[in-house]
Amino acid sequence: MSVAIITGASSGLGEEFVRAVIDERPDIEELWLIARRKDRLEEIVKSYPQRKFKILSVDLSAVDEIKAIEFTLSAEKPDIRLLINNAGMVASNSFRSLDLQMQEKMISLNSIAPTALIHFALPYMKSGSAIINVCSVAGFAPTPDMLVYSSTKAYLYNFTKGLRAELRQDGIHVLALCPGNMRTEMFTMPAAPCEHKSIVNLLPFLNIKKVTRRALRLARRNRGVYTPHFFYKCYRLIAKIIPHEVLVYFSKV
Numbered sequence: 001m002s003v004a005i006i007t008g009a010s011s012g013l014g015e016e017f018v019r020a021v022i023d024e025r026p027d028i029e030e031l032w033l034i035a036r037r038k039d040r041l042e043e044i045v046k047s048y049p050q051r052k053f054k055i056l057s058v059d060l061s062a063v064d065e066i067k068a069i070e071f072t073l074s075a076e077k078p079d080i081r082l083l084i085n086n087a088g089m090v091a092s093n094s095f096r097s098l099d100l101q102m103q104e105k106m107i108s109l110n111s112i113a114p115t116a117l118i119h120f121a122l123p124y125m126k127s128g129s130a131i132i133n134v135c136s137v138a139g140f141a142p143t144p145d146m147l148v149y150s151s152t153k154a155y156l157y158n159f160t161k162g163l164r165a166e167l168r169q170d171g172i173h174v175l176a177l178c179p180g181n182m183r184t185e186m187f188t189m190p191a192a193p194c195e196h197k198s199i200v201n202l203l204p205f206l207n208i209k210k211v212t213r214r215a216l217r218l219a220r221r222n223r224g225v226y227t228p229h230f231f232y233k234c235y236r237l238i239a240k241i242i243p244h245e246v247l248v249y250f251s252k253v
Contacts (some may be wrong), residue, residue, distance in 0.1 A: 003078040005121065007060060007113070008087030009044070010035035012184030013134065013208050017084050018044060020212035022051060028081060034058050034069070035087070052081050053229045060087050060113040061105045073079045080124045082219075085114035085156075086134045092146045103148045110152035115159065120142040127171025130219040133160040135178045140239035141247045177221040180232040181205045204231050 004021050008014035014035065021028055030052040033041045038057035045053045054120050056072065058065045088110045093103050114133055125131075138146060139153030157176050164174035211228045216224050227233050240245060 001079060002027055002081045002084035003032055004084070005032040005034065005117075006029075006084045006086060006158060007034040007117065008134075008238060009033035010037045012041035013179075013182060013212065014086040015044060016082075016208045016212045017086060020209075020216055021082065021084075022212055024216045025082065030054060030078075032056060032078075034060065036060075049083070060092055060117075061089075063108070063112070066113055066116050066242045069117065073120050073124060079126075080121050080125055081119065082132070082216075083121050083125070083130075084132045084134070086132075087113060090135065090146065090149045090151075094145055094146050098148070098194070107152055110149070111155045111159075114156060118240065122167075122172075125172055128173075129171075130173040131163070131167075132175045132177055132215055132219050135160065135176045137178050137180045137227065137235055139178065140236050141244045143251050144248055146213050155239050159225060161200075168195060173219050173222045175215065175223055176225045177211070177215045178225060178227045178232070178236070179197060179206055180229060180235075182208050182211075184208070204229055205213040 004025065006017050006021070008012055008184055009035075018031060018033065019168055020032060021236060032054045033044065034042055034056045036057065036059045038055060041055045041057065045055065060066055060103075062229035080147065091098060091106060095103075103132040118131060121131075133156055135157040138150040139155075139157040141150070142189055144149035147150075156180065160174055164176075183205055206228050214228070215226055227236050
């Protein structure tokens with residue numbers, strides 16, 4: 001049975017990816033939804049009675065719980081056609097002020113979890129399968145007052161590009177999705193950057209419906225990086241040209 005796995009599927013971009021896969025990938029027979037909030041996942045499943053789902057209520061910031069996914073894959077041996085690593089979190093403050101446990105949780109959820117899930121999933125993927133890692137424009141350069149978050153996304157961005165090169169010979173497509181501002185729970189949580197008066201609030205917000213669907217199409221076409229919106233494409237270019245020592249003075253959130 002062909003399977004799509006989506007992490008962070010209970011809200012925001014992850015929930016929209018569920019809709020996008022249903023709309024864009026009729027070849028997918030079952031969707032595996034991973035998130036902490038089982039009740040939210042159950043609500044989403046109820047909206048699509050014609051589709052087959054598996055709910056995995058897992059806290060991906062906890063190593064022991066991530067391991068449980070490996071056991072599930074080993075037991076069921078699914079035909080994984082699509083893996084979307086969307087789960088993530090952001091917290092903003094100076095490095096010295098931000099709680100260390102919060103920072104460790106960000107590292108685990110944003111970097112360790114997608115790395116582990118890909119490692120677990122690859123034995124069940126074949127030529128034509130695709131991986132989408134949700135990175136961020138914050139990963140293009142260090143972002144003061146959002147330092148750990150931008151560092152985790154820089155790791156995921158570079159990991160994704162390298163993984164794409166490694167898996168090219170196997171015919172497995174790997175896409176780094178690098179969005180900017182989106183009106184998701186990340187921007188309504190107390191620790192989110194939009195709670196601060198900063199440049200972040202002045203940047204354009206993306207249409208997540210368009211982003212998810214285009215990401216799926218580009219992944220099937222074997223695109224390596226997708227940065228939605230002209231503004232963020234320009235920032236990606238600027239981050240390559242201007243020394244980061246200079247850029248950090250303008251990117252502080």
